[in-house]
Amino acid sequence: MKQVEKLIDRVINRVNINLREFNFDATPYAKKVIPLKQMINFDGFYGITSHHPIHFNFIHSNLAGSYFLGKCITDHALVYKTDVRGDELKKKGDDFTYQGTSFPIDTDEAIRICDSYLIKTLIHSFSHDPESPEEFLIRNSMSGFYANIHGSPIEGCYLAPFSTVDLTTLHSCIIGTFSYVCAGDLYHAQVPDGTIWLKGDTFEFKYTFEKAILDKYINNNLDARPTGILMDFVESRKYDFQAVFDSATNKPDINVPSQSAVNRYAYVAGDTTIGENVLISQRAYLVNAWMGPGTNAQENSYIINSRLEKNDITAHGAKIINAWLGEKVFVGFNCFLQGKPGLPLSIGQGCIIMPHTIIDLEEPLEIQAESVVWGYIQNKADLEQNSIPLSELKKINKDIEHKNIMFKGSGKDLVEGFQQRIDNILEANGAYFTNENKKTGHAQKGHSISYNIIQPYLTGKNKGIFPSISIRP
């Protein structure tokens, strides 16, 4: 494993030099965290379809347990159990519009991961960066367990466990544990642990978790794996996925309508129902889940003992347990929404559950339709503090410090921006597909993926390193 160790050192050096102003040392987050033998214990995967321009190029990398779709280039990178979903990469000939200016895309966009170490990270390709429209770059960076890199090129960054960067370009930044950032561009910034931060052109929203609560749910440790309720939750279910990945032909034993897609690497068990136009992505986890028409479960999401009525979105890494969702509810990245047996959670139609919201009930809870919800909620009193009707938020047009949140600017723009985005997601996923409206999305196209499975060298000086692999149409 000499070459693998060298590669880890290479990444550490590159991250550290980029983050020198913060005196950051990546070593304790890179070494000892994943036992080296894991690097040969898991296969990598790539998906091939006729719908996405494919081009894979893997050089001097370890890709253990990772999954690639689209046009993906990795060199000198460790990509451990990471999902790289390039199905929304821009294609040659597309027009790209940014702030009213439109220009053509000259070559198929690629995700390029270079000199980076990503652990159980989710990368999704919906990129907004106008400065580099044809290359989605992740360079000289490290990310921890269950971080999400969503449409966010990053260079010289450290993303702590369960953090999310969403439609944000980052240069030399540290994003804290369980922090969510959607802020356009960030340069040489350090975002503290547990910060939920949305910044648009005309609004800004910020919430910060109390340290004691954050530590209980997720705690980043030096020289060891993270700990806490969120980590326990996902780690205790990882063996269920093992059988899914060990089988060469996993097919869930349920009825899947022809206009819906259940990924071959999803875990589906119990009394689960899949409606029309439903998208279940790889590494989604469904037990006793009733998935109504147009709903989706994105990568690393968990839906357990829950019913999603219609057109609900479960973003990457979100967890929904013992809950009922009305129509068109948006559950953001890495949310943890946990009702309990006898203490159900009910979320009314049109609610927006902000990314990284934790609802962990100690009494039954009903969230009124058309609410925006954030923060940490255990009961009705918490909900009162941590929610606002959409209609009220839309009226706000000033800077406020509302207990635990800071808000600036136009509430209307935030709400309408979110609603627009929700519609875009539903459309991209194919939730609106009908016999009349034939526009297909991921749910309709997701059947026909070929899965190719790759392994590293198991012996010799390159043990743990994958051979150089190039795949083109």
Added chain:
Amino acid sequence: MKQVEKLIDRVINRVNINLREFNFDATPYAKKVIPLKQMINFDGFYGITSHHPIHFNFIHSNLAGSYFLGKCITDHALVYKTDVRGDELKKKGDDFTYQGTSFPIDTDEAIRICDSYLIKTLIHSFSHDPESPEEFLIRNSMSGFYANIHGSPIEGCYLAPFSTVDLTTLHSCIIGTFSYVCAGDLYHAQVPDGTIWLKGDTFEFKYTFEKAILDKYINNNLDARPTGILMDFVESRKYDFQAVFDSATNKPDINVPSQSAVNRYAYVAGDTTIGENVLISQRAYLVNAWMGPGTNAQENSYIINSRLEKNDITAHGAKIINAWLGEKVFVGFNCFLQGKPGLPLSIGQGCIIMPHTIIDLEEPLEIQAESVVWGYIQNKADLEQNSIPLSELKKINKDIEHKNIMFKGSGKDLVEGFQQRIDNILEANGAYFTNENKKTGHAQKGHSISYNIIQPYLTGKNKGIFPSISIRP
């Protein structure tokens, strides 16, 4: 499947133009024989080890169910459920000796399959051709079910089902059903069905099966799969392999000594024992097999209710049922040696069972040690006709027509040539590995193979065609 159909037509045209002098038409052997949907039903595989220079390059090909090891290039080819084992390809820096002349190998040898259609064929890389030492070429050719291409570059050829070409370079030849050819070079020749033909510099051996017997065991049909006892035998067991290929982590539930290798794609069942230095290759089939030290079961071989004492060789495609083999028995390609319950077959030490021998017993049979055996044998009387002690064969030094065989030249050279080759095979397989003699072979090196699994496009205009894949160290 437009592109797949085009590819089949392309191959047919190229085979036909090469074989025009025989008025040969490949169409009925290429079309309707394999349902097109099979071309997307099976994954391809390639093996990666630190012991073999790897380089795979697959372009505009279908590779359904096939396996590749070593340096393999395919373009415009259909390689259906074919094993391409490149573990004896010559390496850069090797010295190659042919008829006393030695010269260096400048680049790693590659198997190149081009404009060809191979159905369930076994290709093994031990090539002898001095004229093209760095490229093992299979071009403009077709081969049928369970043919063996063993160290034999071929161009413009048709190999009928269950035929073998062994260490022979072929140009524009037709090799008949169940025929075996080991003859150095062949140009524009047609070898009739059921011909077993060995031609060395100083000897020649030829045997021809009676048509009625041949038809009973294997019959090549137009526009359909071959029929007969041999075909039924293998096809009735193919479902046992399905589970092996469907599992991502098949490990036979038996003890495998550290110096032996049981390939992950072998089928092993019943009360089977694996001794030291044993090699079980992919698609070998073992049920109640006692594999003594140094024995091997090569690709597509079947060993059922049988005991192989020591250093026995089961060549590609050979079948051994209800039999006992003494030490160092050689069972040639595609042999069918079938004792029956209560009618056991016993083969004494040092026997050479010629390739394509059929022993299908109607009474118990004991073959004396140190015999050469050929042809079709059901009982003691047949054995008398179809065998000769090694010591007697060594004395022959003239041309004879011995009932059903033709022999010319030096019996000594034939026997010693065979014995030399048997020793080479045992050494290459690692049968002689000990704590003192550390020279490893396939049995010792075979553990550490990574298996990478690839699939074609499942939809679109390239349905059934694999993407272009290039893999290098």
